[in-house]
Amino acid sequence: MLRIAYIISVISILLFISCTPESIDSSKKAYTDFPQEQELKARTIRLDTALFRYPSRLHIRDGKAVVLDLHGTDYFFHTFSYPDFRYLSSFGRRGDAPQDMLSAENFRWNGAFLWTLDSNKSELTRFGFALSDDSLLRQEAVNLDKDILRALDFVMCEDSTFIIPDYSGDSRFCKVCRDGKLMHKFGVIPTVNEDALQNARPALxxxxxxxxxxxxxxxxxxxxxxxxxxxxxxxxxxxxHVVCMGPHGEPEFQVSGGYGIPTGIMGFSDVQVTDRAIYAVFHGRSFKDIARDARNGINHPDGGQFIYVFSLTGKPLKKYVLDHYICGISVDEQRGVIYATDVNEDEPILEYSIKTI
Known part of the structure; x- marks a missing residue:
């Protein structure tokens, strides 16, 4: 028994080290603009079926494209062949049954499997492809530790542990082991708002x-x-750890009833790390302008009209100005394209051709 306990403790230490630094060396960088700017025009992907209500995320891997429909009526996820975008199947049934999903925040590929996050059930679910290779089947569900406050996003490390943003305000992230247990927390919110750090961490x-x-x-x-x-x-x-601060600065908010009420701008809505660069969808519209236009009966499209590109060390490289307002992206650097979701269109999948960084 002692030998087994020793082995388990060694494995735990290795997992701890493998994906999370013990100490983080932080630096801050400010940027005001990008050295290159380019306008992009989209090619609309014509789908053979009408499925979506609010397609917010798109991830591509190994000849498959999966789209998350945030407000899906029957299913949250839809699978297509790639790159021809031929519809294959839907999965992640919306409902109250034990194997159904109440919500869907994001999903991630992990080898041949795909993991989804249901924040309302505080559950991560693993799906795998059927033998026909055209549909995904539910294989495993992981209940998240009760000490994790409403997980809204996640990523996976090579050792099959999860990193989830921490919304307690005590740290930046939760490191979660394979069975959903909280291992430890790391990182801090890089704010200069000392009052919020002292008195309003959850709102912050x-x-x-x-x-x-x-x-x-x-x-x-x-x-x-x-x-x-x-x-x-x-x-x-x-x-x-590098903190890149743009002209609009850090998030602005007011505390009301223990909640953080935004007062600044809508910032980013998606980010992807490729082997060469970091791509992020940026909005930049102020809440003041949004409220003013709403009072005047002006409704703007939902999404951002810019894709910012940074090096892996945080150097601003390029700004793409788009002809559509988009929410999510998937970058295929080998083919030199960015796929994007536009929730304002009946045909919501767009393709942008780019020169790789």
Missing amino acids: AQAWRSFIDHNPRSGILAVATQLGEVLEIYNLKDST
Whole structure:
């Protein structure tokens, strides 16, 4: 028994070290503009079926494209062949049954499997392809530790552990083991708002809600704020942390009833770390302008009209100006294209041709 306990403790230590630095060396960078700017025009992907209500995420891998429909009526996820986007099947049934999903926040590929996050059930679910290779079957569900406050995004490390943003305000992330248990927390919110740090940490964490992505080959974890204009880059291999602050600065908010009410701008809505660069969808519209236009009966399209490109160390490289407003992206650097979702269109999948960085 002692030998077994010793082996388990050694494995736990290795897992701890493998994907999370013990100490983080942080630095801050400010950027005002991008050295290159380019306008892009989309090619609309014509689908053979009408499925979507709010297609917010798109991930592509191994000849498959999966789209998350945030407000899906019957299913949250739809699978297509890639790159021809021929419809294959839907999965992640919406409903109250034990194997149904109440909500869907994001999904991630992990080898031949695909994991989904249901924040309302506080559950991660693993799906695998059937023998026919055209449909995904539910294989495993992992209940998240009760100490994790409403998981809204996640990534996976090579050792099959999870990194989930921490919304308690005590740290930046939760490291979660394969069975859903909280291992430890790491990182801090890089704010200069000392009053919020002392007196309103949960509201501060809400305001700093971020979209994340991780590339296991480089060890880069990118973190893009939904409000303001902050991109954080954690290198989980060399324990460095870079905070890139744009002209709009950190998220602005007011505390009301314990909640953080946004007062600044809509920031990023998606981020992807490729082998060469970091791509992030940026909005930049102020809540003041949104409220003013709403009072005047002006309704703007939902989404952002810019894709910002940074190096893996946080250097601004390029700004793409789009002809559509988009929510999510999937970058295929080998083919030189970016696929995007436009929730304002009946045909919501777009293709942009780019020169690889």
